[in-house]
Amino acid sequence: MWEITQGLLSGFDAALTPLYLFYALAGTILGTITGVLPGLGPLGAMAILLSFTLKMDATAAMILFAGIYYGAMYGGSTTSILLNIPGEAASVVTCIDGYQMSQKGRAGAALAVAAVSSFIAGTISILGLTVVALYLSDIALRFGPSEFLAIGVCGLMFLIRMTGGSLLQSLIMTLIGMALGTVGIDFLTGAERFTYGINELGQGIEFLPVAMGIFGIAEVLLSVQGKEVPKSARKVRLRELLPTRKEWKRSIPSMFRGSFMGFFMGLVPGPSPIIATFVSYFTEKRLSKHPEEFGRGAIEAVAGPEAANNAAVGGAYVPLFALGIPFTPAMAMVLGALMLHGLTPGPNLMKEKADLFWIVIASMYIGNFMLIVLNLPLVNVFVNILRVPQRTLMPIIVLLCLIGVYSVNASLLDLLLLAIFGFIGYVLRRAGFQVAPLILALVIGPMIETSLRQALKISGGNLAEVVFRPICLSMYVATLLCFTVPLVLKWIRHR
Amino acid sequence: MKKILCVLLAVLFVTAFWGCPLWAAEKYPDKPITFVVPLGTGGMTDITARLLAEKFKAELGQPVLVVNKPGANGLIGIKYALGQAADGYTVIVSILTDNFAAPYFQEVEPLNIKDLAFIGSYMPQERVLFTPPDKPYKTFQEFIDFARKNPGKISVGSGAVQWALEVVKSIAVKESLKMKYVMFKSGGEASTAILGSHVDACETGTGTPAYQAAREGKLNLLVNLGKETVPFFPQTKNLKQLGYPFYTIVEYGMAVRAGTPEPIVKKLTETLKKVSQDPEVKEKMIQMGLTPRFLDGKAFEVLIQDTVKSVPELIKYNKAVQEG
Numbered sequence: 001m002w003e004i005t006q007g008l009l010s011g012f013d014a015a016l017t018p019l020y021l022f023y024a025l026a027g028t029i030l031g032t033i034t035g036v037l038p039g040l041g042p043l044g045a046m047a048i049l050l051s052f053t054l055k056m057d058a059t060a061a062m063i064l065f066a067g068i069y070y071g072a073m074y075g076g077s078t079t080s081i082l083l084n085i086p087g088e089a090a091s092v093v094t095c096i097d098g099y100q101m102s103q104k105g106r107a108g109a110a111l112a113v114a115a116v117s118s119f120i121a122g123t124i125s126i127l128g129l130t131v132v133a134l135y136l137s138d139i140a141l142r143f144g145p146s147e148f149l150a151i152g153v154c155g156l157m158f159l160i161r162m163t164g165g166s167l168l169q170s171l172i173m174t175l176i177g178m179a180l181g182t183v184g185i186d187f188l189t190g191a192e193r194f195t196y197g198i199n200e201l202g203q204g205i206e207f208l209p210v211a212m213g214i215f216g217i218a219e220v221l222l223s224v225q226g227k228e229v230p231k232s233a234r235k236v237r238l239r240e241l242l243p244t245r246k247e248w249k250r251s252i253p254s255m256f257r258g259s260f261m262g263f264f265m266g267l268v269p270g271p272s273p274i275i276a277t278f279v280s281y282f283t284e285k286r287l288s289k290h291p292e293e294f295g296r297g298a299i300e301a302v303a304g305p306e307a308a309n310n311a312a313v314g315g316a317y318v319p320l321f322a323l324g325i326p327f328t329p330a331m332a333m334v335l336g337a338l339m340l341h342g343l344t345p346g347p348n349l350m351k352e353k354a355d356l357f358w359i360v361i362a363s364m365y366i367g368n369f370m371l372i373v374l375n376l377p378l379v380n381v382f383v384n385i386l387r388v389p390q391r392t393l394m395p396i397i398v399l400l401c402l403i404g405v406y407s408v409n410a411s412l413l414d415l416l417l418l419a420i421f422g423f424i425g426y427v428l429r430r431a432g433f434q435v436a437p438l439i440l441a442l443v444i445g446p447m448i449e450t451s452l453r454q455a456l457k458i459s460g461g462n463l464a465e466v467v468f469r470p471i472c473l474s475m476y477v478a479t480l481l482c483f484t485v486p487l488v489l490k491w492i493r494h495r
Numbered sequence: 496m497k498k499i500l501c502v503l504l505a506v507l508f509v510t511a512f513w514g515c516p517l518w519a520a521e522k523y524p525d526k527p528i529t530f531v532v533p534l535g536t537g538g539m540t541d542i543t544a545r546l547l548a549e550k551f552k553a554e555l556g557q558p559v560l561v562v563n564k565p566g567a568n569g570l571i572g573i574k575y576a577l578g579q580a581a582d583g584y585t586v587i588v589s590i591l592t593d594n595f596a597a598p599y600f601q602e603v604e605p606l607n608i609k610d611l612a613f614i615g616s617y618m619p620q621e622r623v624l625f626t627p628p629d630k631p632y633k634t635f636q637e638f639i640d641f642a643r644k645n646p647g648k649i650s651v652g653s654g655a656v657q658w659a660l661e662v663v664k665s666i667a668v669k670e671s672l673k674m675k676y677v678m679f680k681s682g683g684e685a686s687t688a689i690l691g692s693h694v695d696a697c698e699t700g701t702g703t704p705a706y707q708a709a710r711e712g713k714l715n716l717l718v719n720l721g722k723e724t725v726p727f728f729p730q731t732k733n734l735k736q737l738g739y740p741f742y743t744i745v746e747y748g749m750a751v752r753a754g755t756p757e758p759i760v761k762k763l764t765e766t767l768k769k770v771s772q773d774p775e776v777k778e779k780m781i782q783m784g785l786t787p788r789f790l791d792g793k794a795f796e797v798l799i800q801d802t803v804k805s806v807p808e809l810i811k812y813n814k815a816v817q818e819g
Contacts, residue, residue: 047536047561051549144693145677185566185601187655188678192603203566269687325687325704329536332683336542342782344707410562410575450680457677458650458694 004130011358015063015366020359023060024367027067028374034068035075038085038212038397038404042072046333050340058341059356063363065334066317070122070364073310074371077114078382081302082107083397085216089207089443090309092436093277095215096163097294097301104297108383109243113251113299114306115375121259121307122368125314128263130361133322133350140319140327142471143268145454150472151268152448154479155275158282159441161483163295163434170437173428177441180205181449188453200413207443208408209417212401214435217422220394222429243299251303254284258307265308266315269327271443273312278440280304286486295434314364321345321357523583523759527558530588533572535565538681539702539785543618543747544588546779550770561588568597568657570606577610581752583759586614592746593658595799596806600657608799612755613792614763616748617771618785622659622720623731624651625689625705626696628713635718635732638696639670646673653678654685654699658743658806662720662734663698664813665741689714700745701726701784710784721745726784741809744802748795764792 014020034045045068053061076087081098094114101110132139143151160170183194184204195201243251258280265276284304285294294301319325324345326332338345343353350357385393405414428435452466459465467476530548534540541563548559564572569589579585591613598605624635632638642649651674653660660676667674677694679685682703689697689705690713698720699705708714710727719725719733720743734742749767751760770776771789780787790798 043536047541047545047563050542050545054546054549141687141691144688144691146693185568187680191601200566200571202571269684319687323687323690323704324707325690326683332538333536336545339702339783340542340546340779342779344710344783409564411564454677454679457675460647460650460675 007354007358008130008362010355011360011362012365014355014359015362020060020063020363021366023056023063024067024363025370027064028071028074028367028370029067031068031071031073032075032371032374033071035072035087036078037075038079038083038087038216038400040404040407041076041088041330042069043330043333044407045072046330046337050333050337053337054340058338058343059359061337061341062334062356062360063367065337066360066364067367067370069313069330069334070118070310070367071371073313074115074118074375076309077118077302077306078111081110081114082382082385083216084219085397085401086211086439088309089211089271089274089440090277090312092211092215092274092439093162093281093305094302094309096281096434096436097296097298100295100297101299101302102386106243106297107386108379109247109299110302111379111382112376113243113247113303115372115379117251117255117258117303117306118310118375119368119372120255121262121310122314122371123365124256124259125263125266125311126361126364126368128311129314129317129321129364132267133318133357140267140269140323140325145451145458146466146469147268147471147475148270149448149451149455149466150475151265151270151272151275152444152451154475155279156441156444156448157479157483158275158279159437159444162278162282162285163436165295165434169433173433173435173437174441177438178445178448180210180438181442181445188450198413200411204446205417205442206408206414207439209405209414210421210442211439212405213418213421213423214425214428214439216397216401217418218425218429218435220398221422221426223390223394247299250288250290251299254280254300254304255307257283257287258304259311262308262311263315266312267318268315269319269325270447273309273316273328274440274443276308276312277305278436280308321350324349523762524555524557526584527560528555528583529585530559530561531572531576531585532561532563533565533569533576533587533589533594534563535681536563539620539700540589540747543780543785546776547588547617547767547770550773550776551766554766554769568601569594570597570603573606577752579752581754583751583755583763585751586763587611587750589747589750590620590745591616591748591750591795592744592798592802593656595802596658599806599810600661605803608796608803610753611750612753612760613795613799614749614751614760615767615792616746616788616790616795616798617767618747618780618787619721619723620700620702620745620747620785621723621725621733622654622656622662622698622700622743622745623706623709623725623728624663624696624698624717624720625709625714626717627689627692628715629692630695630715632717633715635737638717639666639672642667642672642674643670647675649696650675650677650694652676652685652688652694652697654682654697654703654705655680656698656700656743656745658745658809659698659720661809661813662741662743665809666734666739668813668815669739701786706784723786726781726786740812741805744798744805746790746795746798748790760792 034040076091077094079085080091080094084095084099086092098110185202262276265272284300320331326335405418455466532544548561552559576585576587632641682699685697685699686705688694716731722735722742725731768789777787
């Protein structure tokens with residue numbers, strides 16, 4: 001305990017130098033920009049800056065990258081709320097209620113709550129990172145293919161029931177998403193699935209073009225059709241910018257719940273941060289006093305998932321620092337940066353270069369603080385985006401989507417997919433389907449399939465061995481209870 | 496008069512035609528160069544490519560952009576690069592030996608060596624078989640004995656290199672072992688699996704988290720599936736030494752589309768040679784546990800030819816037992 005305080009103090013002492021503060025600020029600003037721009041994510045920004053960081057010292061590079069990562073998480077929620085375009089898979093859930101809120105004129109409130117959520121989540125997760133990295137880093141290693149399967153399957157359960165409404169509709173969306181996830185060259189056997197001889201489909205249908213299409217382009221198509229309520233062009237009053245006291249009261253518990261969920265899920269490899277967002281959504285809906293508002297602009301539905309996705313960042317750093325294993329592509333980039341500076345993360349790094357660790361932790365706190373200071377006033381600026389007339393805004397959105405998608409893999413196929421899914425999204429939404437499960441299933445489906453096959457290979461085909469393990473069993477049982485207990489209670493009440 | 500004019504024009508034409516490449520090489524590069532990395536961002540290829548790109552920029556005076564085009568074991572990126580002009584402005588940076596091996600495993604049309612002009616290679620990577628220290632077998636021989644006595648019990652993972660997994664299978668064929676095989680999506684994922692003891696043994700490359708963990712004593716090295724020495728682990732034997740019929744050849748290098756003017760290829764080769772021998776680059780790579788080593792285009796091509804020869808044989812060898 002004393003060691004932590006000592007470490008933190010020395011870290012802050014070093015981090016509060018002009019140079020490191022500059023990099024923290026630069027990182028957070030860059031990160032926010034990349035988060036706001038749909039498509040370009042923290043990974044892209046880090047990739048571009050990697051060679052630039054070669055000339056800096058390792059600590060500065062780490063601070064810069066951490067800033068970018070956190071900043072992108074903050075920025076991602078902005079486009080989700082204002083334009084219904086998720087910047088990352090982790091922002092998809094924010095779109096659901098966040099956008100509804102902005103349609104109702106509560107955009108400012110949503111943005112403010114998202115910012116504060118992110119700040120609280122960031123702080124909690126950095127705290128968690130500090131404690132866990134030192135003592136509990138081995139948790140991440142307990143998760144192998146069987147455990148990932150459990151996470152995926154349980155997450156899928158939550159996903160299907162997340163948006164409520166018709167079970168059939170949710171199932172259809174989810175299954176379509178999972179089916180799309182099977183397209184590509186199977187990495188286990190090398191067999192081509194549903195590629196129809198198109199080489200580029202070999203890498204599968206990626207999340208980004210589908211998300212940008214179903215959310216972004218479809219949105220544009222819907223507005224062109226004129227079915228959307230014309231956005232008010234009057235000046236936004238300050239009162240509307242900020243959440244009401246009631247809204248704050250409702251969001252704060254959600255923020256804390258989301259933070260813990262996000263942090264713990266971030267510890268584990270795979271798309272767990274994404275899963276955390278919709279487990280959070282589901283939880284908030286169950287625990288809320290106003291469940292009927294979910295899907296139509298409930299503030300907790302923004303607070304919880306936003307906290308979850310930010311907290312997952314801190315969680316993801318734990319395995320990187322403690323074990324030297326990157327669990328997301330962005331973390332792999334951070335790892336690469338460290339290695340290029342001659343540092344190999346792992347338990348040794350924490351002992352030998354403890355000062356690096358503490359300085360980075362300290363500047364994460366500082367960065368988080370900078371972000372909230374930056375973002376809250378910017379709420380006013382961002383909200384005014386909504387005042388831009390449709391005929392100007394929509395083409396800009398299309399352009400941003402195109403650039404964003406192309407910037408990832410320089411693939412023309414991706415652009416075609418963008419267009420196709422834009423149309424599909426339009427049709428689905430006109431038909432009244434909730435499209436979020438489709439996108440999320442696209443991400444989780446492959447994870448489930450891969451983990452299942454890997455787990456079965458390891459156990460030699462023994463399914464029991466895959467299911468009846470301590471961590472997996474507890475997840476399955478907990479999920480089962482989550483679903484059956486309310487039903488049982490309802491039944492008891494009826495008698 | 497007309498005749499002389501014609502002859503003069505012809506001579507001018509021919510000189511210009513021959514002289515052009517030289518002239519182009521003089522001017523090369525006069526616009527930014529693109530490094531196409533047919534693998535994911537943040538991986539070993541990507542990181543080393545970016546490191547080299549910085550140095551190339553310094554040497555050639557033109558910006559060098561790194562573009563990732565992952566998928567299909569590198570085939571997507573390579574096909575893309577082959578579709579660009581053969582002017583030396585699109586350079587493939589990849590584990591070319593593995594890229595050539597992959598189509599055989601996927602049973603798709605193999606790449607044609609003649610389609611590429613090889614610039615050179617900058618780094619071999621050894622694929623090492625790791626195992627957790629708490630296992631009853633501590634050496635390669637003990638591992639084989641244990642596997643023989645416990646058929647169907649041992650699980651072996653792979654860090655996304657099909658070739659390496661097939662080489663392990665060929666060991667099993669030679670020693671009459673029965674083991675279970677699991678493929679992971681990346682060296683990182685495989686490292687997590689072996690560190691958490693989710694598999695009994697796992698092959699991944701030097702430079703991965705598993706390798707770094709082994710440097711700290713958290714994992715044991717059983718054998719090197721390649722043919723050279725493993726940095727920091729000089730005592731680990733490799734399959735070639737031990738007399739096994741097959742081993743992996745993982746070599747990171749650069750190539751351009753065949754038909755690129757010879758002087759430009761030469762210039763790229765010289766730059767690669769200079770850059771890979773740059774002390775800063777060498778130091779960084781050595782610290783990561785990688786071995787910087789330059790091979791010129793011809794030598795690199797020889798390695799690729801070895802690959803193209805041995806991989807189909809490896810597949811046949813493994814298949815023969817499965818059917819038998």
